[in-house]
Amino acid sequence: MKYRFKSYDYLIYLISYLFFALYIADIRNALPFSEPVAIPSWIYLILAVICNAWVLPIPGIHPRTPGRIEKAPEAEEIEAIPEKVALPKPEKKPVPSSKEKLEKGLSKTHKGFVERISSVFRRSKTIDANLLTELEETLVGTDIGVRTAYTIFEYVQQNVGKVTDPEQAMDAIKTEIETILKKRENNLAVPEGVKPFVIMVTGVNGSGKTTTIAKIAHRLISEGKSVIIAAGDTFRAAAIEQLEHWASKVGADFIKSHEGADPSSVAFDGLQAAIARGHDVLIIDTAGRLHTKENLMEELKKTKRVLDKKLSGTPHEILLVLDATIGQNAIEQTRQFNNALGVTGITMTKLDGSSKGGVIVGIANEFEIPIRYIGIGEDMDDLQPFNAQSFVNALFLDN
Ligand SMILES: Nc1nc2c(ncn2[C@@H]2O[C@H](COP(=O)(O)OP(=O)(O)OP(=O)(O)O)[C@@H](O)[C@H]2O)c(=O)[nH]1
Numbered sequence: 001m002k003y004r005f006k007s008y009d010y011l012i013y014l015i016s017y018l019f020f021a022l023y024i025a026d027i028r029n030a031l032p033f034s035e036p037v038a039i040p041s042w043i044y045l046i047l048a049v050i051c052n053a054w055v056l057p058i059p060g061i062h063p064r065t066p067g068r069i070e071k072a073p074e075a076e077e078i079e080a081i082p083e084k085v086a087l088p089k090p091e092k093k094p095v096p097s098s099k100e101k102l103e104k105g106l107s108k109t110h111k112g113f114v115e116r117i118s119s120v121f122r123r124s125k126t127i128d129a130n131l132l133t134e135l136e137e138t139l140v141g142t143d144i145g146v147r148t149a150y151t152i153f154e155y156v157q158q159n160v161g162k163v164t165d166p167e168q169a170m171d172a173i174k175t176e177i178e179t180i181l182k183k184r185e186n187n188l189a190v191p192e193g194v195k196p197f198v199i200m201v202t203g204v205n206g207s208g209k210t211t212t213i214a215k216i217a218h219r220l221i222s223e224g225k226s227v228i229i230a231a232g233d234t235f236r237a238a239a240i241e242q243l244e245h246w247a248s249k250v251g252a253d254f255i256k257s258h259e260g261a262d263p264s265s266v267a268f269d270g271l272q273a274a275i276a277r278g279h280d281v282l283i284i285d286t287a288g289r290l291h292t293k294e295n296l297m298e299e300l301k302k303t304k305r306v307l308d309k310k311l312s313g314t315p316h317e318i319l320l321v322l323d324a325t326i327g328q329n330a331i332e333q334t335r336q337f338n339n340a341l342g343v344t345g346i347t348m349t350k351l352d353g354s355s356k357g358g359v360i361v362g363i364a365n366e367f368e369i370p371i372r373y374i375g376i377g378e379d380m381d382d383l384q385p386f387n388a389q390s391f392v393n394a395l396f397l398d399n
C-alpha cells in the first residue's frame with residue numbers, strides 16, 4: 001500500500017518517543033525536571049501512543065489513508081484510460097463536380113450517338129467511298145434528324161482531302177457538332193432593370209416542366225433573386241400540389257387557383273402579385289395535356305396575350321421544355337410550339353436517362369432558338385446552363 005508521510009509526521013514520531021521516555025522516567029520517578037502540577041504517568045503513555053498512532057499507516061483509520069488522499073495521484077497510479085476505439089469514419093461520398101455529372105449524364109447518348117459513328121471508322125483504316133456511304137447511313141440513323149445528318153456528312157465529305165485517318169474524321173465531326181451547338185449557347189440571364197422578369201414554361205405533358213421550374217427557381221434564389229411561381233397548369237389538382245410543394249421547398253412565393261380554372265387568369269394573378277410584392281422573377285407553369293393539341297396551343301397563346309396586355313413585353317421568355325428520351329420527336333415538338341408561340345429558349349431534360357440526346361444537335365441546327373439549360377438528373381442541382389464546349393467534350397469522352 002502506498003502511504004505518503006508529510007514532513008511534520010517525522011516530528012510527531014519523535015515527540016511520541018519523547019512522551020514515551022517521559023512515561024518511563026515518570027514511573028521510575030526519574031524525571032529530569034520537577035513537574036509544576038503532578039501529571040499521572042499514564043497521561044505521558046497515552047500521549048506517546050496517540051502521537052505514534054498518528055504516524056502509523058493504519059488503513060481506514062488514519063486520516064491520510066489512500067482512500068482520502070488529498071494530493072493528486074501520481075501518474076503511475078492512474079489506471080490508463082482505455083483509448084477510444086477508433087471507429088471507422090463514415091466514408092464521405094465525394095460530391096461529383098458539374099463536369100463529372102455532365103459526363104455521367106451524357107454517357108448513354110455517347111453510346112447511342114458517338115459510339116455508333118466511331119464504330120464506322122473502326123471498321124476501316126482509310127476514308128474511302130465505302131466508308132463514306134456507311135457514315136452517311138449511320139448519321140441518318142441517329143437522333144439528330146436527317147437535315148443535320150447531312151450537314152455533318154457534307155462537312156466530312158468536303159474535308160476528305162484534309163482528313164486522312166479515322167481519328168481525324170472523328171475530330172472533324174466533333175468540331176462540326178460544336179460549331180452547330182455553339183450558335184445556340186446563350187444562357188438565360190435576368191436583365192438589369194426588368195422587374196418582374198417573366199418566364200412562361202411550356203412543353204408537352206411529362207417533359208419535365210414542373211421540375212425544371214423548381215430547378216430554375218432554386219438557381220435564381222441562390223443567386224439572390226426573389227421568385228414567384230404561378231400554377232398555370234390547372235388541368236390536374238395534383239399538378240398544382242406538386243408545384244406548391246416545390247415552391248415551398250426552394251423558397252419561392254406561390255400563386256394558385258382551383259383545378260380547372262382558366263390558366264391565363266392564374267398567369268394574370270401571378271403577374272399582378274409579382275408586381276405588387278416586388279419579386280424579381282415570375283415563372284409560370286402551363287399544362288402539357290389538353291384535349292387536343294389545337295386546344296393546348298390556343299390556351300397558351302391566350303396566356304401569352306393576357307400577360308402582354310397586363311405588362312407589355314411579357315412574357316420575356318417562352319421556355320420550351322423538351323424530353324431527350326423522345327429523340328427525334330423533339331424536333332417536331334419544337335416546330336409546333338415555336339410556330340404557335342415563338343419559343344425564346346429551350347431546356348432539354350432527362351439527358352441522363354436517354355441514349356437519344358443527340359437530338360439536341362438537330363434542334364440546334366434547325367432552329368435559331370437558344371438552348372438555355374440541360375437537365376441531367378432529378379436533383380435541384382441537376383440543371384446546368386448549356387455550354388457547347390463542355391457538352392461536346394463530355395459527349396465525346398470515351399468512358
Ligand atoms: N432523370 C431525370 N428525370 C427528370 C429530369 N427532369 C424531369 N425529370 C422527371 O420527369 C418526370 C416528369 O417531370 P414533371 O416536371 O412532372 O413534368 P411536367 O412536364 O411538369 O409533367 P406534366 O405536369 O404532367 O405535364 C418527373 O419524375 C421528374 O422527376 C431530368 O433531367 N432527369
Ligand SMILES: [Mg+2]
Binds near residue numbers: 209210211233239
Ligand atoms: Mg407539370
